[in-house]
Amino acid sequence: MNVQELVLKLNDIDAVKLGEFKLKSGIISPIYIDLRVTVSSPQLLASIAEMMYQKVYCSGTAQGKPSLVCGVPYTALPIATGMSIAHDIPMVVRRKEAKAYGTKQLIEGRFKEGDNVLVVEDLVTSGASVLETVRDLNSVGLTVTDVVVLLDRQQGARETLEKNGLRLHSVFTMEELINTLIESGKLAGKTLDLVKAFLEANRNVTVPAPAPAPVVVASNKRFEERAKIAVNPMATKLFNLMASKKTNLAVAADLTNKQEILNLAESIGSEICVLKTHIDIIEDYDQTFISALEAIASKHNFLIFEDRKFADIGNTVKYQFENGVYQISKWAHMVTVHGVAGSAIIEGFKDGLKQNGSGLLLLAQMSSKGSMCVGEYTNQMIEMANNNKEQVMGLICQERLQSMTDNLVLMTPGVQFNSTGDKMGQQYNTPEYIIKEKNTDIIIVGRGIYQNSQPKTEAIKYRAASWNAYESKNFN
Numbered sequence: 001m002n003v004q005e006l007v008l009k010l011n012d013i014d015a016v017k018l019g020e021f022k023l024k025s026g027i028i029s030p031i032y033i034d035l036r037v038t039v040s041s042p043q044l045l046a047s048i049a050e051m052m053y054q055k056v057y058c059s060g061t062a063q064g065k066p067s068l069v070c071g072v073p074y075t076a077l078p079i080a081t082g083m084s085i086a087h088d089i090p091m092v093v094r095r096k097e098a099k100a101y102g103t104k105q106l107i108e109g110r111f112k113e114g115d116n117v118l119v120v121e122d123l124v125t126s127g128a129s130v131l132e133t134v135r136d137l138n139s140v141g142l143t144v145t146d147v148v149v150l151l152d153r154q155q156g157a158r159e160t161l162e163k164n165g166l167r168l169h170s171v172f173t174m175e176e177l178i179n180t181l182i183e184s185g186k187l188a189g190k191t192l193d194l195v196k197a198f199l200e201a202n203r204n205v206t207v208p209a210p211a212p213a214p215v216v217v218a219s220n221k222r223f224e225e226r227a228k229i230a231v232n233p234m235a236t237k238l239f240n241l242m243a244s245k246k247t248n249l250a251v252a253a254d255l256t257n258k259q260e261i262l263n264l265a266e267s268i269g270s271e272i273c274v275l276k277t278h279i280d281i282i283e284d285y286d287q288t289f290i291s292a293l294e295a296i297a298s299k300h301n302f303l304i305f306e307d308r309k310f311a312d313i314g315n316t317v318k319y320q321f322e323n324g325v326y327q328i329s330k331w332a333h334m335v336t337v338h339g340v341a342g343s344a345i346i347e348g349f350k351d352g353l354k355q356n357g358s359g360l361l362l363l364a365q366m367s368s369k370g371s372m373c374v375g376e377y378t379n380q381m382i383e384m385a386n387n388n389k390e391q392v393m394g395l396i397c398q399e400r401l402q403s404m405t406d407n408l409v410l411m412t413p414g415v416q417f418n419s420t421g422d423k424m425g426q427q428y429n430t431p432e433y434i435i436k437e438k439n440t441d442i443i444i445v446g447r448g449i450y451q452n453s454q455p456k457t458e459a460i461k462y463r464a465a466s467w468n469a470y471e472s473k474n475f476n
């Protein structure tokens with residue numbers, strides 16, 4: 001098949017649309033090429049993949065076959081798959097959204113550092129999507145020299161990619177597509193004038209540099225040192241407690257009967273640094289529960305964490321924290337806070353925190369499937385923590401990002417040895433993965449311990465796994 005035949009086939013399957021279309025760059029275009037529809041024409045899809053491959057490796061401009069191919073999500077994924085199968089070149093897949101859970105990586109598939117990747121894209125306008133993919137491939141040690149597209153819209157991508165050291169290969173350009181449509185009588189009159197004027201006016205679409213990929217990094221300081229750096233007094237206390245008791249295990253005691261919680265606390269108290277409660281799920285709650293729990297906490301030297309997840313305006317959270325049935329500020333050493341209401345929420349805690357020298361834990365990421373605490377939201381939570389060091393002792397997160405400073409305690413829920421999740425969206429990782437690979441400080445384990453027939457024996461195992469993972473890290 002030659003280029004003209006291909007263009008006409010694409011036109012036949014409605015991949016070429018005329019009208020008013022907003023492009024990724026924000027520009028309104030009178031012509032839109034929707035290559036997503038090619039998935040409904042497998043023979044054509046296979047031909048497209050082959051023509052793109054031939055363009056790169058038979059033109060003589062690319063240096064040798066690549067080690068891997070990678071399609072830019074999502075339209076180019078089936079094209080890259082076709083190329084990979086036809087030429088037996090392994091493929092890697094870039095996740096569009098970095099996952100904060102599971103074993104899922106930014107780049108899926110098997111590869112080794114230095115492997116050269118051919119990036120496959122359906123079409124380019126400014127080159128922004130290609131650069132995002134190249135950035136993520138580079139962040140895991142892969143190299144990219146060549147990019148192949150079916151269509152170059154001739155709006156600046158070639159020049160932008162060149163500036164970034166990338167060769168662009170295209171099967172056809174917008175000019176070739178339009179000429180074919182004119183010659184076959186499919187584009188004429190006013191529409192043709194509009195398309196020509198648009199192309200002329202948009203020869204160069206500039207691309208903002210893609211934001212850097214989030215980097216997971218380890219702290220090189222032991223808990224003892226971090227206790228000295230911490231600003232919030234409860235963070236200091238917790239770092240010291242972990243260092244002296246040699247445990248970074250927190251247990252979520254999500255039981256609904258006060259005696260059951262007290263029994264659990266008594267049985268596992270020697271193994272943990274923190275016991276986490278959801279006070280509002282206890283059916284027979286009364287004040288005696290708190291004094292009994294405090295006595296066990298002081299006997300076994302652990303802290304009490306009420307996972308209340310406050311999320312209202314400052315004035316309301318002040319009442320929720322200090323008043324009502326639970327009077328949380330009187331006994332909780334730490335509480336969780338969502339940032340959706342904005343940083344002014346912290347004002348509502350200032351008085352209450354002084355009663356107990358307590359600290360706030362901001363929810364920067366969550367363990368549940370589809371959590372919206374990702375990306376820019378996570379960054380904002382880290383910034384809120386950094387701007388309120390006296391009140392904020394740490395973060396609830398799934399990984400330690402570069403901007404998470406050493407004064408903050410990083411606590412991670414969604415941990416179990418033998419399960420990857422539950423039926424209600426919870427997602428689990430192992431203690432080793434969280435502490436060693438994701439570099440957070442404390443694992444929070446709930447059902448993995450309290451639903452076990454031998455909670456103490458199980459707590460000992462989680463404690464050992466989590467502490468050994470911490471000890472195996474490289475410190476200054």
Ligand SMILES: O=c1ccn([C@@H]2O[C@H](COP(=O)(O)O)[C@@H](O)[C@H]2O)c(=O)[nH]1
Pocket residue numbers: 252254278307365366367368396413414415426444445446447448
């Ligand atoms: O992102 C989050 C934040 C909090 N949690 C809480 O942790 C425990 C986990 O219990 P499991 O039985 O180990 O699943 C629970 O209290 C949650 O409310 C979380 O899971 N994820």
